[in-house]
Amino acid sequence: MSDDLIPTEYCHHDFYPGFNPSQMDSAFKCARLDVFKPEDGELFWPLDFHYQRGFVPLGYLVVADGPLWGTQIAADAIPLPPSRGLQARMVGPHLYASEIPITDPWEIEQRAIKASQNIPAFLGNFSEIWAERVAELETWLHHMESAEPMGKSLSEIGEFFEKSVRLIRRAWEIHFEIMYPLVANYVGFYGLCTELNLEPGEIGRFLQGYDTKIMETDRELWGLTRRVRELGLEDLFAVTAAQDIATELASAGADAATFLTELDDFLQIYGRRSEGIIDLASPPWIDDPTSPLGTIKTFLLMDKDHDFDQANVEVVAEREEAISSARSRLTVEDREQFDAGLGACQAANFNWWNEEHNFYIDLRAHLPLRRASAALATAVGADSEDDGLFLFGPEARSLARGDSSWSDIAGLVGERRDFYNDWRAKRSEMPKMLGSVPDEVTDPVMKEIFGMGEHFFAALSGSSSEILKGVPAAMGSAEGPARVLFSPEDLHTILPGEILVCEATSPNWTPAFAKIAACVCDSGGTLTHASIVSREYRIPCVTGLAVATARISTGDRLLVNGTTGEVTLLDEIG
């Protein structure tokens, strides 16, 4: 039996004080969010790199009603032949995820037949479907973002709270309704390319260079950086700590006021994003602009601006060159197949969508719930708006209904804050995976986005040498000092020329890519965020190293070869 594959303390550990996980009232289609049970050892549970800061109590409502709900709904709607989506286990605030496998061959076959009918129909209408979904999301988001729950009655706050949860569910249904077929399509095209003997390194290039909302945000940040120079505010940025820049600007005269107005215009459009995916605990830029201002502060340290237009020209030229070089090596017959596959992926481009959607969903759709919790905390007389984040769903709902009062629960909030902070500090020591290493991972999101392929299992077992081997995700090579980051809130502190070493990156990390010399990740494959963004920024990237954050310390000198997938520790400081 595989009992010992899950550490005993994770099955019986003290959860957040004062809450029994079995009372979690989130929606689920076929597997609830839970804590580990000994029998879970039969499955494979990687530590979910998307949530490096971990979850505050109310955050668990978001992951359950968001990504977990979304994968389970989409996995049965498409349907995915061997998987019913993702399930997850909580260890303190940290999340381990696993696919929900289907093992019966007959059922897999039936689902494959249905999926074979549904996927082409979906892909054929992708642009219309996505345009409809964006319109739906924008309507929802605009409605929720323009409403103000603060100061409303408890029952009104309760309604806003439930609507926020429904927005999260709907956003994440859309997320995986789209993501699964797009990934499957890209992976199929990738398979075709390997049959055609094309190099794995060049396949990723075929679909790069299409502008996204996230790229647009980064470009605007550089625009603001130029404005700082034009308005003569560099010195203020240079001598002021990131978190104090906004306050300093407010009392620094007319030019600073002009800048603040422009910053506000920027935040109105691009500021509704949190620092982490579905991270309720981090304030959006529009509420706390420390992150964009800190990023501008470090952009000012660079010798020259990141030239987005030039980079895009180069990325597009590289794409066209890669495509024409590949086509030149194909027979007339094979070229027809390649063109058809490439056309299908261009029309439903995963690489593009994987950035684009974050603007609407991953960084944004949970923010109304954050505001609901703040309004609730205020309405019930909590000391701080943040206290609402430390309530579990049933507790928040009970307060909103008036079934309980703040005094019943106020004492737990402080304990839960300490619990959250204690466990967050342990992030770097958390096992990268629990349970049994499987023969194969079949859920395409688990496999391609989490990067749980053969290379990952190989990397786990061969980790002692000075050369780490991972997935060559973006070509080129670079040398520089390592900066190991476990949390995105330190992102704006990265210095130009450093090599970012992390579990994985998320969309909110992109501004850093203009500064770093290379990117190195524990998780991921060629389709993960870091891979795609590195190609757009033309820096080398290696993913799926499994143990990079454990093996490398900040200050170590690294040589990153994104063409071979090797990371060499030239000099170990740590």
Add this chain to the structure above:
Amino acid sequence: MNQIEWLENLSLEDVSVAGPKMAKLGDLRAAGVTVPAGFTVTSAAYIEAVSDTPVAARIDELLADVAAADQPEMGKLAAAAREMICATALSPSLIEAIGQAYQSLSLRFGADSLPTAVRSSATGEDAADASFAGQFDSYLGVTGHAEVVDAVLSCWASLFTERAVTYRAGKGIRHHDCPMAVGVLELIDARASGVAFSVHPVTGRSDRIVIEGSWGWGEAIVQGLVTPDRVEVGKSDGRILDYVVADKTVMSTFDSEGGRVFETDVPDELKGARALSDAEVLAISEAVVLIEDHFGHPVDVEWVAGPASEEESRITIVQARPETVHGADGAVTPPQWNPAGYAMKYAFGNKVK
């Protein structure tokens, strides 16, 4: 029956006269393929000079009990038979006919005495069998009338190598059943040579031609002494898909004094250089397509590129065989994109077919 037949007059119907080796070359030539120029001293000449004379009777007598002989004994008997052949006095008319043909061949190349390859082309039921055909001798660089006549006699004599005698004894074939024809062909001074396949030799894909080639004569390639350049060509449009230049360290070259092929180091400046120009690749590809169409099934060929004037040289096909691994319809199914099929094949693990 003529004692001499020019290649341009031969077809597959002439196997009994010219042997399959020469008949096939004649057939390729008729199909428009460039093959070496030359003529055949037909099996009729052999029959007139050997089979219908007392020489054959004496050989029959000598070899009467050969099936029962042990190996050293058989070697001696075979050597004695070869001596009898070589000592045969040819008729003046045959000597003259060979002389005239040789002169005519030489003049085609503007030569007084053209260096030739004199090759055995045995006839008979087993002649198409490669292991049978390989038992007989060939002579390279044969130059001059008398030398050609001697080489023809030597080829005849090679009908009685120990190996050939043993083979026939084992199968109960009489030497009368396989009279020897001999090809006299222009000797191509190979600048480069190699093989080519009308389907991919590993994957069986029939939409491409694969060419392998290296400097000099083909022996070093055939014996695997050198890694040749490897070229893939699209069959429908003749476009070079991939040209992998190999590090070619050894080449076979020809010693005209000794009349033999030997291995030598490739000069440094040629080791990493392309052995074939684009035009040569195209010429080989066109020949391969022509031969495949002519045969109606996949083929592999041996080709030789002659001395180059500019960067282009004449491509000559010296041999063509049916491709046996993938055959006419054994080729793999080519990739055929469809989004559902490929998603099922690659995106959901091995449990989904």
